[in-house]
Amino acid sequence: MTRANNEKGRYRMNATNRHLGALLAALAVVVAAGPARAAISAQCPADTDGMDTDGDGNAGNDNVCRHLIASDGYADMADGRLLYVFGFSEILSGEPLDMAVMNHTLSANAPAPTMAFREGQRVYLTLSNAGFMVRPDLFDPHSVHWHGFPNAAPIFDGMPDSTVTIKMDASQPYFYSVVDPGTYLYHCHVEATEHIQMGMVGQLYVQPKQNMLPAGTVLGSFTHRRGQKYGYNDGDGSSRYDVEVALQLDSFDPDFHDASESVQPLPFALMEDRYFLINGRGYPDTVRRGPMPNSFDGQLSQKIDAQVRARRGQRVLLRLSNLSVTEHFTVTLQGIPMHVVGEDARLLRGPTGLDLSYDTTSVTLGGGETADVILDTTGVVPGTYFLYTTNLNFLSNDAEDNGGMMTEVVILG
């Protein structure tokens, strides 16, 4: 009873804020129309080195440009509760940059747009900062931390203490020469506990050059065929897959999000997550296919569903990661064996080549850990299987049971 009253109180507060937000949006338009300044820009040099570094046969396409913009926004939890979030959205090629701040105000995606790259690419990633519409009192800079990037240099590592981070209405370039395939993740590292809890998280993975081998290439006892894909440069086809699905585990504390939205002291010491998410959604939203509009303004803020679909006999690569700031999670999959071939963006193989991959019925990940899991569906009866956390108390959307960290693996006949 008390709790319900509290929540109503919070929503009243939120409504006030949203009103304020609209006012500020109007103000922002005025500001945007004011004197010109550097604001939103991107660096995307052409690939003119004449070398085909990604191995796709084209020497002129190895530079890849992506453009993220940080802002705030809203996301719906599976029990219908709307949460205020911080996050990234993507400025797509061709979008007018002079309108980007306005167009990407209150546009946070939960989770952030997925970054999928190929080994050998040179990535020019731009991060712009649109500011927080609902929290104009905050002047937070932002960053991109490519978590796990080998031999990172601080300037592109996004860790605010040791480098620079980008202020509002400005843009910062990041550069990555992509050498090591595997499953990574990314997040904002500014005020990391707060910004990650608020949702500034995303998936990031790198596909190996082995995908680009000519058909008929012999890899030990395995022969590569055109179009076959691998998790790693395994040299033997052991990480081969037909279907690739990235699933990021995360969790939110609604009290923290509400405190942020309503300009209250943030409960760091009392942080306790009550929404348990895969790709930013709790079950059953995890299996609601395609982008999902939020109930605040209808934006497609939760773009990535978490349903896995494959035909019987196909091999599925699950790119699992965890970005919770409070919990380790164990996930299991009933009825389909899990074979772990990689961890933390490295093939599970010892320094002398010993095979360290393993079969399991559960995978445990702490925040900032990843695993690559192959599902071989040979002989699996078509139907719907469930991938869910065995931390059974996390199978909930706050007070609502039978939800939370769960999704479906659908095997088609």
Added chain:
Amino acid sequence: MTKHTTSMGGAMLLALALASFPAPARGAIPGVEGPSFSLTARAGFVSTPEGGSIYSWGYADGAGLMQYPGPSLLVDEGDVVTVTLSNELPVNVSIVFPGQQGVTALGGVPGALTSEVEPGGTPVTYQFTAARPGTYQYFTGTDTQLGVEMGLVGALIVRSATAGWAYGHADGAYDREFLVLETEMDPIIHELVETGRIAEVDFTAYRPVYWFLNGRSAPDTMVPAGAQWFPHQPYSCMPMSHPGDRLLVRLINAGRGLHPFHTHGQHMRIIAQDGRLLESAPGAGADLSFLRFTTTVAPGGTEDAIYSWTGDNLGWDVYGHRPGDPLEPGEYALDHGKPFPVIMPDPKDLEPGPYYAGSPFLGVAGYRPPVAGTSPNAHAGYVFMWHSHKEYEMVNNDTPPGGMMTMLIVEHPDVPVMEM
């Protein structure tokens, strides 16, 4: 519970500390040399960065002050180790040595796990042969849940017979070694114990709000070892490196929680767990070792990791060389002279961090040159955070940032690496 102490600026503390304390030997883990130790369990206060002071128990080196964590016990493989424990606490205490076999205990009174020392009672002498090199811990075997929470825990390091190797194989070779001992505290329990209300301690309500590396919470982890304003917390946690150095990171989870420990800058190669090289057969080397960018050490467990930041393969020259310049020692030659790939924005658009020297290059100061004696990164090194990625542990009792976090500084090859 909390006695408030004066809080000063970190940079100033650092400068003071550097002035006051001579550097110990290169890359050595500070501790007490064995094989014979005399420890006393007594009480003291653990300082926290936001100004708190928490009543704690710990092991002291002989007549010294209580330490959190207890003295790192440094012994050599094959040593017959003797630890004599006295007790000035109001409860019984003891020591158990997980991973050691044939531990004998003389004196004291019988306890559930081992012989115990009563308050002010006759000491117990524990003895064992440190048969296998590796990273271990020790803690009280008496009311362990309360005792370890109160601080009765420490590291035991058994050095291998070959200097510079963690284990009996070159796969464990290292240039510098560092201890990373993870613990946490719930100050409510400490307050109850301090005020004589042990009976009211309720671990079902346990909620730690402080997280420590080597007994300090960030940013105190980065204040040099032995700083006099941490009388009960003599150890820092400040890894330092040159490019290409092999750092042996001795990770110990000496608390009860799970902490996904993330090293910015590079993967760790996990070469050993619980004091055993990850090898398929004796003498095979660490052929079962694996690479992690985040590792969760089990409570009560240890891991040894080799970390080596080289700066290879970035596609640009981290030193900012022109093509004709000479190579630095160990520099990745294929990137030599390659230009910085992007144009950095106007500094007015950027928020600089305290370790940022104003240039993207290693050892090169730019528009924010470090101020001698006060900058935490005096030589424009590359600074990488090492921290729990359970990020609510990067907080000091509701005050972020802090907690289970520290920084690695990789210095330019020309700059001597300071021992912290």
